[in-house]
Every structure is written in C-alpha cells, then in structure tokens.
Amino acid sequence: xxxxxxxxxxxxxxxxxxxxxxxxxxxxxxxxxxxxxxxxxxxxxxxxxxxxxxxxxxxxxxxxxxxxxxxxxxxxxxxxxxxxxxxxxxxxxxxxxxx
Amino acid sequence: xxxxxxxxxxxxxxxxxxxxxxxxxxxxxxxxxxxxxxxxxxxxxxxxxxxxxxxxxxxxxxxxxxxxxxxxxxxxxxxxxxxxxxxxxxxxxxxxxxxxxxxxxxxxxxxxxxxxxxxxxxxxxxxxxxxxxxxxxxxxxxxxxxxxxxxxxxxxxxxxx
Amino acid sequence: xxxxxxxxxxxxxxxxxxxxxxxxxxxxxxxxxxxxxxxxxxxxxxxxxxxxxxxxxxxxxxxxxxxxxxxxxxxxxxxxxxxxxxxxxxxxxxxxxxxxxxxxxxxxxxxxxxxxxxxxxxxxxxxxxxxxxxxxxxxxxxxxxxxxxxxxxxxxxxxxxxxxxxxxxxxxxxxxxxxxxxxxxxxxxxxxxxxxxxxxxxxxxxxxxxxxxxxxxxxxxxxxxxxxxxxxxxxxxxxxxxxxxxxxxxxxxxxxxxxxxxxxxxxxxxxxxxxxxxxxxxxxxxxxxxxxxxxxxxxxxxxxxxxxxxxxxxxxxxxxxxxxxxxxxxxxxxxxxxxxxxxxxxxxxxxxxxxxxxxxxxxxxxxxxxxxxxxxxxxxxxxxxxxxxxxxxxxxxxxxxxxxxxxxxxxxxxxxxxxxxxxxxxxxxxxxxxxxxxxxxxxxxxxxxxxxxxxxxxxxxxxxxxxxxxxxxxxxxxxxxxxxxxxxxxxxxxxxxxxxxxxxxxxxxxxxxxxxxxxxxxxxxxxxxxxxxxxxxxxxxxxxxxxxxxxxxxxxxxxxxxxxxxxxxxxxxxxxxxxxxxxxxxxxxxxxxxxxxxxxxxxxxxxxxxxxxxxxxxxxxxxxxxxxxxxxxxxxxxxxxxxxxxxxxxxxxxxxxxxxxxxxx
Numbered sequence: 001x002x003x004x005x006x007x008x009x010x011x012x013x014x015x016x017x018x019x020x021x022x023x024x025x026x027x028x029x030x031x032x033x034x035x036x037x038x039x040x041x042x043x044x045x046x047x048x049x050x051x052x053x054x055x056x057x058x059x060x061x062x063x064x065x066x067x068x069x070x071x072x073x074x075x076x077x078x079x080x081x082x083x084x085x086x087x088x089x090x091x092x093x094x095x096x097x098x099x
Numbered sequence: 100x101x102x103x104x105x106x107x108x109x110x111x112x113x114x115x116x117x118x119x120x121x122x123x124x125x126x127x128x129x130x131x132x133x134x135x136x137x138x139x140x141x142x143x144x145x146x147x148x149x150x151x152x153x154x155x156x157x158x159x160x161x162x163x164x165x166x167x168x169x170x171x172x173x174x175x176x177x178x179x180x181x182x183x184x185x186x187x188x189x190x191x192x193x194x195x196x197x198x199x200x201x202x203x204x205x206x207x208x209x210x211x212x213x214x215x216x217x218x219x220x221x222x223x224x225x226x227x228x229x230x231x232x233x234x235x236x237x238x239x240x241x242x243x244x245x246x247x248x249x250x251x252x253x254x255x256x257x258x259x260x
Numbered sequence: 261x262x263x264x265x266x267x268x269x270x271x272x273x274x275x276x277x278x279x280x281x282x283x284x285x286x287x288x289x290x291x292x293x294x295x296x297x298x299x300x301x302x303x304x305x306x307x308x309x310x311x312x313x314x315x316x317x318x319x320x321x322x323x324x325x326x327x328x329x330x331x332x333x334x335x336x337x338x339x340x341x342x343x344x345x346x347x348x349x350x351x352x353x354x355x356x357x358x359x360x361x362x363x364x365x366x367x368x369x370x371x372x373x374x375x376x377x378x379x380x381x382x383x384x385x386x387x388x389x390x391x392x393x394x395x396x397x398x399x400x401x402x403x404x405x406x407x408x409x410x411x412x413x414x415x416x417x418x419x420x421x422x423x424x425x426x427x428x429x430x431x432x433x434x435x436x437x438x439x440x441x442x443x444x445x446x447x448x449x450x451x452x453x454x455x456x457x458x459x460x461x462x463x464x465x466x467x468x469x470x471x472x473x474x475x476x477x478x479x480x481x482x483x484x485x486x487x488x489x490x491x492x493x494x495x496x497x498x499x500x501x502x503x504x505x506x507x508x509x510x511x512x513x514x515x516x517x518x519x520x521x522x523x524x525x526x527x528x529x530x531x532x533x534x535x536x537x538x539x540x541x542x543x544x545x546x547x548x549x550x551x552x553x554x555x556x557x558x559x560x561x562x563x564x565x566x567x568x569x570x571x572x573x574x575x576x577x578x579x580x581x582x583x584x585x586x587x588x589x590x591x592x593x594x595x596x597x598x599x600x601x602x603x604x605x606x607x608x609x610x611x612x613x614x615x616x617x618x619x620x621x622x623x624x625x626x627x628x629x630x631x632x633x634x635x636x637x638x639x640x641x642x643x644x645x646x647x648x649x650x651x652x653x654x655x656x657x658x659x660x661x662x663x664x665x666x667x668x669x670x671x672x673x674x675x676x677x678x679x680x681x682x683x684x685x686x687x688x689x690x691x692x693x694x695x696x697x698x699x700x701x702x703x704x705x706x707x708x709x710x711x712x713x714x715x716x717x718x719x720x721x722x723x724x725x726x727x728x729x730x731x732x733x734x735x736x737x738x739x740x741x742x743x744x745x746x747x748x749x750x751x752x753x754x755x756x757x758x759x760x761x762x763x764x765x766x767x768x769x770x771x772x773x774x775x776x777x778x779x780x781x782x783x784x785x786x787x788x789x790x791x792x793x794x795x796x797x798x799x800x801x802x803x804x805x806x807x808x809x810x811x812x813x814x815x816x817x818x819x820x821x822x823x824x825x826x827x828x829x830x831x832x833x834x835x836x837x838x839x840x841x842x843x844x845x846x847x848x849x850x851x852x853x854x855x856x857x858x859x860x861x862x863x864x865x866x867x868x869x870x871x872x873x874x875x876x877x878x879x880x881x882x883x884x885x886x887x888x889x890x891x892x893x894x895x896x897x898x899x900x901x902x903x904x905x906x907x908x909x910x911x912x913x914x915x916x917x918x919x920x921x922x923x924x925x
Contacts, residue, residue: 011204025184
C-alpha cells in the first residue's frame, strides 16, 4: 500500500482541525479541533514508525497523548472559568486585548 | 487487495467522515460524539500500523477521558443548546484549511508518492515499556510532573473560591 | 589558563545568590525568618568566597578563565564562562559586602513589610545578576547579567508599587536604562561582527595586536558606552537615578553602591584595552563625565530630600569614575568605585536610619538629630567626610588620584570639572550634615500641647536610635570608609599593584592635592556654617534661593526631565487617545484617504491647534507621526485570537509553498 494514503488522511484530519480552530466560536468545540490536530500528528508518527521500522514514533506518540491530556484538562478549566465569569463560552467575545 | 489494506480504507473512510462531521455539525454534543468516533477510528489505524499499545492508550485516554471531559465541559457550561457554534470567518477558515491541505498533500505526494509501506512490524508493549523506563525515563518523569501540575492547575482554575 | 586554587570555584559566586533566590521564592515564607536567613547566609558565603578569591588573585596575580560551550549551531559556537582576575574578585568583595550588610540592615528596616520574603528573594537575584555580569568572560554573558540587573532594579524600585509614584519611578528607571542598553546590545553585535568573538580576552588580544581598525573600535566603544551612560546614570540619561529613591532605602544603597550603577563603570574598566585604543571614545567619555559630575553636584546642592542629595551625589561621583577612565587612569576610577561603595552605602543606610526615625525625607524638617541618634550621627559624619574628600578618609585618596591624573594628563576640562565638583561635593555634604544633625529638632511639638498624651501620634515622639541590626552595618561601613582608602595612598599604592589595568601611570601632584584638601575642608565648613542656624519651623527657605535663576534651574533639574516628558513621553503616551478623538471627528480618516496632501494639511491643522497650547510644534509633529503609524498598525490588533491564528496559518502555508516550489521539500 502506498504510504501516501495514510499520510493524506493525516493531512486531511489536520486541515479539518485547522478549519475547526479558525471557525469555531464555542470554546469546547475549539478544543476538540485542537484534538484533531494532535491526533493527525500522532497518526503521522505511527505511520512513519511503521515505515522506518523504528519504535521511536510510538514513544513520542505516547508522550504527545499524555501532554494532550494535560492540555485538555487546563483548557476545559479555562473554559469553565470563562463561563463562570462572563456567562459565555464564545472565544471571539474575548477581545479585551484590542486597541 | 490484501486484508489489511481493505481494513485501512474502511477505517480511513470512517475516520475522515467522522472528522468532517466533528468540525461541521452545529450541535455541540454531536460534535463531541463525532470526535469520539474519529479518535476511535484513528486508534484502530494505530493498531493496524502495529502500534497496539499507543492505539489502546489512545482509546483509554482520548475516548475514555478526554471526550468525557469535553462532555462535562459542555454540560457544566450548559451551552449545548445555544447557537454560539461558529464565528463569522468561516469562509476564510475554509479557504485557509484547504490551502493547508493542498500544500501538505503536494508535499506528501512529491516526497512519498511512490513509496510503499507494509504492515509487518509490530511494536509490542513489552518493548515500548522497556524503552520508556530506560532510555526515556527522564522525559517520562517530566511528563508525570506535567500531568500533576496540570491537575493542580485545573483545580485552581476551575474551583469556586 | 593557569590553574588557580579557590578561584576554580569562583562560579559559585554568582550561583549562590541566584540559588538563594529560588530557595527563598519556594520555601521562604515557611521559614522562621521568612527567607531573610537564606539570603543573608548565601550572600555571606558569597562574600567569604569573594574575599578568598581576591586574596588569591592578589597573591598569584593571574587570570583564571574557564569556558563551557553554551550553544552550537552550524559553525557558530557560543561559549560562556568566567574570567576571574583581580578586578572581578575585587567586585565580588564589594558587591558581596554591600549586599550582605544591606540585607542585615533590612532585617530592621523592612521589618513587617508586606512583601518581606519577596524583597529578600529579589535582593538575592539582584546580587546574583550583578555577579554574573562581573564574572563573565564574554560580553554576551555580560549582557545577560546587565539585563537581569535592569529587571531586578525595576522590581525593587517599584517594591511598594501600590503608590503610583513608585511604579512610575520604576518604569522610568527601566525605560531610561533600556534606552542605553539598546546601544550596548548593538555594540555587542557590532563587536562580534568586527572581531568574530565575544570573549573579552580575545577581543583584548585582537585590539592589542592592532588587528582591529580604529574606526571600528571607536564605534564599538561609543555603542558600549551608551549602555554605561544608561546604567551608570551619566548625562543625559541620569534622570532615572534620583527617582529610583522610590524604592526602599536599603535598595537604594545597593543600587548606588554596588550592584546597578557600578555596572557601567565596571564594564568600561573590564574592556579598558578597547576604550584606551580609541582617542575619540575617551574624549567623548571625558566630556560626558565632566558634564555629569558638575550638573549633578549643582543639583545636589539644592535638594531638600536627604536621599535625593545622596542620589545626585552618586551621579556626580560616577562622573568622577568615568572621568578617570577618560584620562587613562582606569585603576583610579576603579579605586574610586571601591571607596565610593563603602561610604555611599554607609550614607544611604545612615539616611535610611534617619528616615526610619523621623518619618520624613525633608532635611528642613529634621535637625538636631545628633542628640537622639549618636551612632547614626557618628557614622554619617564619617561617611560625609569620606565623600567630601577630607584626608585621611577613603574618598580623599581615590578622588585625589583622579583629579591628579586629570591634571597630569593635561585634560583641562576634566580637571576643572573635577576640582569644582570636589568643592561642591564638600559643600552639599556640609549642608546635609548641618541640616540633619545640627541645631534643634524642627519637628518637636509645641511645648505643652503634646505633654498631655504622649502616645497620641507616632511622629510626635522624639526620634530614637535604630535597632542594632541597623546600626552594626553602619559601624562596619564607617570603619571601612576610614581604612578603605589606605590601600591606595600615593605613598604606597597597593591598589594599583592589585588591579593594574594598563594605562597611564601618574605620580603624586602635591599642589593639586593641597588645593583639593583646602577645597574639601572649605566647602564643608561653608556648607556647615550656612545652614547651622536654619530657622525653627516648617517650610523654611533655602539660603541658596538668593541665586535666583540658577537655583530655579537646578531645582527643576535643569529642565532635562521636562524635556523628556514633553518631547518623548507625551507624544507616545497621548498619541493614541488624541487620535481616537480625531477619528471620531471623521476628519483624519478622510485626510488619510486623500493621501499625502491631505496629510500635510492635517499636520498643519494639528500644529496650529497645538500652537495655541504653546507646545513646541516639532514635538507635536513627532507625536503626530507616532499617531499615524500607530493608528495604521492598531487595526491589525483586533483582539480576535482566531484572526491571528488564521494569519499564522496563512503565513506557514505561504512559507511552505515557497519552499516547495523552490524544491526545498
């Protein structure tokens, strides 16, 4: 099987993630899109691990999963905090840092 | 076509469709379910590519914990029904995402267009475990501390004073 | 690279205070002493190690240099390391000692402060950063220490940031020194481009063997000197130092005596070979130093705030040190740094003790404190004599050496400025002593009114001597202010043998010495006599006000600060808000659309409007340009993070596409 196929799938997932990150207002949905980005990266690592017959890709993917878990925890906490203080989860309403 | 290849195409289609559904649906809960499906598909692909342990970890952590966490986030903020899903830069975002995909695809095809991969090597859990606790023990501990810090941080952020 | 004994461990000198910083930050609040004990213990260890290094450096008289590779990419390797010679180890002692005494003193002075632990942490980091600067063997690492010192001083000056004035002073200090640092940074890069090394030893070698052309040396020196002008508070960037008084008094003493302002002087002394090779650079330094010492001394004469007198005095003394560099007597400059550290730390801690007792900074409200605070008085008196340059106190030997060197070098400007400044210094210290300690205490309550209830108001109590933790550092520093100069007397100048920065050697010039002694004692006596009978009561006029315009100019800091406010701060600060107003008017948008012509009309309109406010048109023009640019740029800052992210992705895609099309992937 051509190795390009899973890589293209990974690229597709990544692009969907990019779309989600750019287009979603809902804080939680934005975080979901970030998950897609990360999973696509993991898929890439696993495919290359198989292609190069090297377990390094697996190890790095494991670390990425762990770091992602931390990221999601903090991300959700921030969304909750945001909701409690502003009664909204729309990220584009957070534009205090503008001119 | 060999069996793994057929499996790959089925899983790939499943993953792609559920990914697309995740980012396009306007219902938050559906989106989370789509994400779960997409991640399960990815996990199955991992296993197909010999990464059994990573695939199982993916299911356990992502589907078991992360998606549940998202569900909690949706529930606790009570925003499942309110239409605050997308912002007004959707067309631009779609264009950018398309451009990203095209550039990536061009790169992939030109670099790996003819290269083939065979489903032959499996990475057993024992081997990964050995490596994690010998070569990679320091990063492993660092990640543990990171998780602990994230745990504490999440509690500090989200608790009511 | 000769093996040195204890100096192999010299890297501990900066590492100890920096680790103290982390320990205090993490564990300080839990400890019985709230972190102070860590700071004092580690700084004490640093000081001891510094002394050992100094003793060894003097006896062996060699340089211990060690380097490690820091970053390597491509053919570019970045080293960092230490260079411990007599100069560096002398600085270890000065910095360690002043920091140690100041921390002990702070036990009393800062007692009960809301950010007590944080204060000790910052002081440790401050000390450590200065030592990084001192120990480093390359100018890049020096820059790291240099910037760290700037940040720490910012945080410490703004220690009581609840008051707007203090945080403003901190910002002023930071921005002003940053302005100079910009020059320093460019200088470092410039030197690297010219010499292909950051290592001080190698740069010295290249310069000594004439492998660098003189124009390049001059440009490099002038750029580096910009940094020194900022950090060492030379004209025209001296404005931050008097305002830096906003911080706690012990911090002022640290900034003024050891860690912050000496950085510039030390840097020049460190790479003196470079400066000595450029006649132009030395001349520029001489002119700036002369202006600095004279202006600052004049301003010190008219201050009412005791700390400001000392602050301007520091600026003026730094002028002396730089002047010494300019006339080729770098060792004398470093010697002055050494003695100045003792007596200026002493004076600041003494003034802190006074302020602690009377709760005011205004000398016109003090008076008669001799009776109530004998130890503070005695030590402050010694410090004043040392600063005024009365023999045999420390300041005399170093100051006289500089003035003598200026005379022998034939640099009349520096010599004249030096000798006038010597007189003014003595005068303002006499004034300060007289106002603070002589006569009667001017804050006494009216007799009878307060006799009923003593415990009424804290400030109605008679001032009393400070606790031992505050007086002991004073006593130690007073002793050093007396004996600290004996290492560099003209009879046997041991200090020259220790430090020995190559440069012109000067013998003793007896007439100059006699003149400077007469001026010192005369100035002190005049200042003393003039203010001895300062009238009883508040809001007293200063006899110097009879000087009229000169007095007003000096009180207004020669309008330099005003110039900065009007010329730089205002346009930047108010540019935005003013522009929002005009945008609402819908005038300037059209103007911008109509292009340059309309823009010129707009400029004319704005200028005309501002003429009515009697502000300089050029200044406003600058502000207007700032407005324009910022208006254009601020549209980019929509606050919409996803918009930024889209830009980021577009950028990445474009870069990747370009690479791909060029066949890079």
